[in-house]
Amino acid sequence: MAGLIVKNLYKNFNINNKEILALNNINLYIEDGSFVTIVGKSGCGKTTLLRIICSLEKQTCGEIEFTSDNKEEDISRRVGIVFQEPRLMPWLTVEQNMAFPLLKNKNKEETYYIVHKYLEMLGLESFKDAYPSQISGGMAQRVSLGRTLCYDPEIILMDEPLGALDAFNRRKLQNEFINIFIENKKTVIFVTHDVEEAIYLGQKVVVMDDGKVSSEISVPLEYYRDTTDLRFLKLREDILHLFLK
Template identity: 70%
Template sequence: MAGLKIENLYKSFDINGTKVNALTNINLSVEDGSFVTVIGKSGCGKTTLLRIICGLEEQTEGSVSFIYKEGIPSEMHSKKKVGIVFQEPRLMPWLTVKENMAFPLIKNKDRIEVYDTVNKYLNMLGLEKFKEAYPSQISGGMAQRVSLGRTLCYNPEIILMDEPLGALDAFNRRKLQREFINIFLENKKTIIFVTHDVDEAVYLGQKIVVMDKGFIIKEQSVDMDYYRNSSCSKFLQIRDSMLKEFSI
């Protein structure tokens, strides 16, 4: 397991000879085993930040460090296992549900271990009855669960989620929100969850990071137990304080 420390992070792009700053002086600490939500308007730099954390993008300046608890062997410090769940499930259509979930374990020669791991998450995510189905035969909500299961099979130390529920209807969205909480409580993974939905950020996050125009403009701790009542006064107070940051 690992936490994360981001220091003085900048990212700029050259677009037709013009320098565009996507991230400016980002400083952020994410504790090991915590659930952090990141909110902001489209284009504020949320996805760019995730892409840098997982190594899909190089920062212009600054550093991203993985912080381990005392007692973790030093050879583990260079592995930096990070998994990412995208807004679209990105499943391989020629593979079944169980085969998609097993894909990160393709190099594991212990087939019993692979079988046990995949079945564990099939059961956890309520997909055991659909394990032989293909992506075209399941709903969007199920496909997103398969994508999450694939990431869990990979067993990363940090899970990044880039608006994974953005394309779902309200019913499936709330159901999967609760499943994310169940998985977090059971596995104690470090989760960084990007969303543009303020209610979702408050419902899920132990800490909310607010971004605007490439800057972090606010960090807010959420001192509420799971599962949260989205109509209680404390929830609404935190939500309204987040909305004020965007002059909504």
């Protein structure tokens, strides 16, 4: 397993010759095998933080240190990301999309075993020969998640992956994320702007505002959570109150 430590992280963007501070002295400890949600308004810097963690963006200064049981492994190579949109290759089937990250390093027998394990886990076996245009948005997001799981990362980053789904499919996939987290013991960092979703999924909720971490809140509730539970509602009100200050 692996976790990470974010130390004194800053990110500046230059837009029309004007310096924009997107991240302002971010310090975080993400424990290995934990499910952490990051919640905040649009533009608060949460996606920028994820992009830096997975090396899609370079920080202005500060560092990210990966922690791992395997000291010989370059853990930065074992980070997978699930985006808000599935980003599937339309010319490949569901099965082929999920197998794509394995083609370079696995033989056919290993690839078949791994892909079919996650096809079954995500309820996609009946659609393995379908193309992205032939499946629903919820299924496409499951394929995207399955592709990341096939890659077998130590840390899974999720950037608002459920933002475009209806309430029914959203809750269904939330529960599937929890199932996968419990079964696979991965470290998960999940970005959302939905406070209820952050509490429903996270063992810890990191609240970001204006490029800073304004609060870190532990969620002392067992899975699966009742959104009408008074403790759940109190956490929701406490977090919402932080944005009203």
